[in-house]
Amino acid sequence: MRFTVRAATKDDCKEISRMIKELAVYEKMSDQVKISHEELERDGFCQNPFFECLVAEVPEEQKSTEGFTVVGYALYFYTYSTWKGRAVYLEDLYVMPEFRGNGIGTGLLCKVAEVGKKKQCVRLQLSVLDWNTPTRDFYAAKGGQDLTVTEGWHAIRFDGQSLDSLVHEAPTD
Amino acid sequence: MRFTVRAATKDDCKEISRMIKELAVYEKMSDQVKISHEELERDGFCQNPFFECLVAEVPEEQKSTEGFTVVGYALYFYTYSTWKGRAVYLEDLYVMPEFRGNGIGTGLLCKVAEVGKKKQCVRLQLSVLDWNTPTRDFYAAKGGQDLTVTEGWHAIRFDGQSLDSLVHEAPTD
Numbered sequence: 001m002r003f004t005v006r007a008a009t010k011d012d013c014k015e016i017s018r019m020i021k022e023l024a025v026y027e028k029m030s031d032q033v034k035i036s037h038e039e040l041e042r043d044g045f046c047q048n049p050f051f052e053c054l055v056a057e058v059p060e061e062q063k064s065t066e067g068f069t070v071v072g073y074a075l076y077f078y079t080y081s082t083w084k085g086r087a088v089y090l091e092d093l094y095v096m097p098e099f100r101g102n103g104i105g106t107g108l109l110c111k112v113a114e115v116g117k118k119k120q121c122v123r124l125q126l127s128v129l130d131w132n133t134p135t136r137d138f139y140a141a142k143g144g145q146d147l148t149v150t151e152g153w154h155a156i157r158f159d160g161q162s163l164d165s166l167v168h169e170a171p172t173d
Numbered sequence: 174m175r176f177t178v179r180a181a182t183k184d185d186c187k188e189i190s191r192m193i194k195e196l197a198v199y200e201k202m203s204d205q206v207k208i209s210h211e212e213l214e215r216d217g218f219c220q221n222p223f224f225e226c227l228v229a230e231v232p233e234e235q236k237s238t239e240g241f242t243v244v245g246y247a248l249y250f251y252t253y254s255t256w257k258g259r260a261v262y263l264e265d266l267y268v269m270p271e272f273r274g275n276g277i278g279t280g281l282l283c284k285v286a287e288v289g290k291k292k293q294c295v296r297l298q299l300s301v302l303d304w305n306t307p308t309r310d311f312y313a314a315k316g317g318q319d320l321t322v323t324e325g326w327h328a329i330r331f332d333g334q335s336l337d338s339l340v341h342e343a344p345t346d
Contacts, residue, residue, distance in 0.1 A: 005344050020255045032256045039258055048221055051253040077253055080224040082193045082265050083205045084332075085212055092255050106342065113331065113339035123332045124339065130325035143335025147328040152303035154321035155328065158286065159257075159296045162316025166286035166297065169279065171178050 001062060001102040005111045008053035008073065010045045013037040015070040016053060023094045051077045054111055056095065056104045064098055071099045074108035078119065087123035088116030109142070127155065174235060174275040178284045181226035181246065183218045186210040188243040189226060196267045224250045227284055229268065229277045237271060244272040247281035251292065260296035261289030282315070300328065 008016060017037035024030045043050040056072035063069045072095035079087045090112055095104045113124050126144075128135050140146070147153045158166060181189060190210035197203040216223040229245035236242045245268035252260045263285055268277045286297050299317075301308050313319070320326045331339060 006346075024256065029256075035255060035258050043253065043259060050251055050259055075253070075255055077251070078223055079252065079262065080216065080248070080250055080264060082208060082248055083197065083202075085208050086216060086223055089252065091253060107344045110339045110341075110343035113336055114343035117336070117340045122336070123330055124336055125328065125330050127326045127328055130327055136327070136329075139329050142331070143338055144329040144331050145335070147330050148321055149327065153300045153328045154303055154309070154319050155298060155300055155326045156309075156312050156317040157296055157298045157320050158315070158317050162318070163286055163290070163295070163297055165316055166283045167290045168283075170283035170287035171280045173179075 001058065001099070001104075003056050003058050003071070003099075003102065003104050003107065005054050005056050005107050008044070008055045010041050012053070012055050012070060013040040013044070015055065015068070016040055016073050016075070018068075019070075019073050019094050019096070020092070022096065023092065026097075051075050051091065052115070054108055054115070056099075056108055058099065064096060068096070071096045072104050072108055074112050076112050076116075078116075078121070079125070081123065084122050086116075086119060086121045087125060088112060088119070088121045090124060090126040093126075105138070106142075174231065174272070174277075176229050176231050176244070176272075176275065176277050176280065178227050178229050178280050181217070181228045183214050185226070185228050185243060186213040186217070188228065188241070189213055189246050189248070191241075192243075192246050192267050192269070193265065195269065196265065199270075224248050224264065225288070227281055227288070229272075229281055231272065237269060241269070244269045245277045245281055247285050249285050249289075251289075251294070252298070254296065257295050259289075259292060259294045260298060261285060261292070261294045263297060263299040266299075278311070279315075 014037045024033045054074045055070050057070050075092040076090045079089045187210045197206045227247045228243050230243050248265040249261055249263045252262045
């Protein structure tokens with residue numbers, strides 16, 4: 001199957017938003033998506049964007065049963081290690097179910113690695129859920145190291161009330 | 174103990190670099206630090222900075238035994254959730270051992286939360302090592318949720334040869 005991977009433009013945000021929701025439905029978490037395409041436009045296409053995005057596109061004659069030609073996306077941003085320097089973090093990697101098995105996911109992943117390398121990033125990181133064996137195997141087969149298993153890293157989050165509590169405790173200027 | 178928390182300037186990078194190394198020595202990983210103060214200056218104080226940093230400062234009369242007044246730092250950057258939007262990620266939080274127990278760590282953490290909130294971030298995230306019980310307890314006491322335990326998130330990393338392999342597999346434009 002022919003496909004191309006290119007940097008997303010502001011005009012792609014509706015398609016990206018559609019696929020974010022598809023991914024959440026697949027994960028049975030669709031009620032969790034609070035972000036609209038307007039917010040993607042605002043946050044990804046401003047002066048200091050919060051993220052960058054690649055999309056995978058197929059030719060018109062290979063469009064999906066519902067008529068879509070943008071069939072996958074990889075959303076990422078830059079992070080920083082105080083030991084090693086610049087890094088790129090892959091937040092979402094998604095390919096529509098009917099287009100899987102054609103190397104599109106690998107194409108998106110490798111392109112993010114290439115974009116990161118051009119920006120002098122020395123790492124590509126991402127997170128996976130422990131029960132998601134196919135995805136864990138996919139990354140492991142490509143050489144990704146599970147830092148939670150090998151080094152014991154745990155992810156901690158503050159949000160909602162716990163985030164507000166921190167803010168209220170902040171020292172005054 | 175009196176202390177202030179303020180945004181780091183380019184001139185603070187030597188002090189931040191010193192503390193990054195102190196933290197690595199404490200973790201018995203000092204050989205892992207490849208980043209110099211010049212790289213911190215370049216990456217944190219450019220047009221689209223890879224990170225931001227806060228420093229904690231004590232008055233001259235309370236300086237450290239070695240004569241330092243910058244005694245802690247919090248280095249963070251912005252990330253993005255495709256479900257919830259803007260987030261802030263705390264990469265490093267450090268207070269020099271002789272200044273611990275004075276609320277400086279909490280002050281830095283809460284200030285990062287405040288800075289994030291002002292940028293409309295809905296989450297503050299960070300990573301801890303599973304054997305580091307004091308640090309895990311510190312964040313848990315403040316309401317931080319361990320996503321690795323509650324949801325099963327694992328951190329995956331590509332670097333060195335595994336990153337290069339991805340880059341070599343990237344589709345051509």
